[in-house]
Amino acid sequence: MKIERSLVRRTVAVAAAGATALVLAACGGADDGGSDGSAGHDGHSAAASATASPTPSASASDAQGGHNAADVAFAKGMIPHHRQAVEMADLAPGRAGSPEVEKLAAEIKKAQDPEIRTLSGWLTAWGEEVPAEGAAMDHSSHGMEGMDGMMTDQEMRGLEDASGEAFDTAFLELMVKHHEGALAMAETERADGAFAPARKMAAQIITSQSAEIERMNGLLGKG
Secondary structure, eight states: OHHHHHHHHHHHHHHHHHHHHHHHHHHHHHHHHOSSSOOOHHHHHHHHHHHHSOOHHHHHHHHHTTOOHHHHHHHHHHHHHHHHHHHHHHTOTTTBSSHHHHHHHHHHHHHHHHHHHHHHHHHHHTTOOOOOTTOOOOHHHHTOTTTSOOOOHHHHHHHHHOOHHHHHHHHHHHHHHHHHHHHHHHHHHHHHOOOHHHHHHHHHHHHHHHHHHHHHHHHTTOO
């Protein structure tokens, strides 16, 4: 009799343990995939993974600040290019023979001075070196060898020594060439750049300097 009672107690205990396990499993299933609006363990893991491991493209974009090598080349090339245009424009007062040429020179300086500051600010923000005053353009950085329209030292000295009609002709011819170089650089930025403000500036340069080329050719009698 004692043996039978002992077997009965064991049987009841095993049954009770089994029932408890089933209840716990059911509760766990409800927590993980229930419809009470709370996230289950799988949901938390997925969210944590998404937060901790952003996509490679997003990480690269953040690290680059939204710009690429073409944007850097554009800024580093356009700064000395604009500086030379301003230097040429500064020669017009006292040398130009016509008010139209002097007015054009003033407008070129007014447009390009602020762009130099903007381009310099971008390079500083990107951790890049701003070209020093008087620095030559790095043609290898943007693949524009012979296409940038930069004046040689001899051409600049010739412009400094000219006056009246001779200055007007030299200034207009050299500035057309200079602008054409800027257009080529801006077209490259529009095609290859990633930084939206730089691409916008490139588009503005294309529009404004194309109009100035047409205007200068008209003054030269080529229109």
